[in-house]
Amino acid sequence: MGGCSEVLKVLRYLLLLPFLGASLWATPNVLFIAVDDLRDWVGHLGGYPGARTPNIDRLAKRGISFTRAYCPAPLCNPSRISLLTGVAPYRSGVYGNGERLRDCLPDAVTLMQHFRASGYSVRGAGKVFHGTSAYDRDSWDFFFKQSGKKRSSFKRDPGLPKDAWVRWGPLNCGDDEMFDAKNAEWIISEM
Known part of the structure; x- marks a missing residue:
C-alpha cells in the first residue's frame, strides 16, 4: 500500500505543475518608450548634471x-522606421x-x-512613427x-520670425493639457 500512496503523492504534484508553470512563465508587460532628442540627458545616464x-x-x-x-539616422522618420523594422535607411530608402x-x-x-505574433496585445500612443505612418x-x-x-488652427506666436511657428520654452497651459500627459494617462489605464 505504501507504494500506491507514494505514486498518488507524485501524481498530485505533477498535476499542479502546469498551474505553477503558468505563473512562473507568465508573459511580462513591455513598456517601450521612444523619445526624440533626449540624448543621455537623464539622471541615470549622467550626461547632463542639471537633468532631474x-x-x-x-x-x-x-x-x-x-x-x-x-x-x-539624424531625422525622426528614417531613425524610427529603422529602429522599429530593423531595416537601415540605406536599405529602406527612407532618408527624410x-x-x-x-x-x-x-x-x-x-x-x-513581432510582439503581436508572439501573443501580446499591442497598444500605442504618441509619435511612434512619423506622420500618417503612426x-x-x-x-x-x-x-x-x-x-x-490641428497645428494650422493654432495662432502663431506674435513677434516670431516668419519661418517659426511657436516659441520654444514654457507654454501657457497645465501639464495635463499636453499631448504627452494625455498619452501617459491612457497608457497607464491600459496596463
Whole structure:
C-alpha cells in the first residue's frame, strides 16, 4: 500500500505543475518608450548634471535601460522606421520625414507586429512613427488617437520670425493639457 500512496503523492504534484508553470512563465508587460532628442540627458545616464528625471530613473532601475544606443539616422522618420523594422535607411530608402512606412517597406514586420505574433496585445500612443505612418494598422491592436486642434488652427506666436511657428520654452497651459500627459494617462489605464 505504501507504494500506491507514494505514486498518488507524485501524481498530485505533477498535476499542479502546469498551474505553477503558468505563473512562473507568465508573459511580462513591455513598456517601450521612444523619445526624440533626449540624448543621455537623464539622471541615470549622467550626461547632463542639471537633468532631474526621477520617473525615468525609477523605471530604469526596475527594467532595462539601453546605455549604448545609437541613432541610425539624424531625422525622426528614417531613425524610427529603422529602429522599429530593423531595416537601415540605406536599405529602406527612407532618408527624410516625408516617406511613409508602408510605401517604402510594404512587407516589413515591425517590432509591434513581432510582439503581436508572439501573443501580446499591442497598444500605442504618441509619435511612434512619423506622420500618417503612426497609425499603421498592421502594427497595433489599438492606437490611441487624440482629438484636438490641428497645428494650422493654432495662432502663431506674435513677434516670431516668419519661418517659426511657436516659441520654444514654457507654454501657457497645465501639464495635463499636453499631448504627452494625455498619452501617459491612457497608457497607464491600459496596463
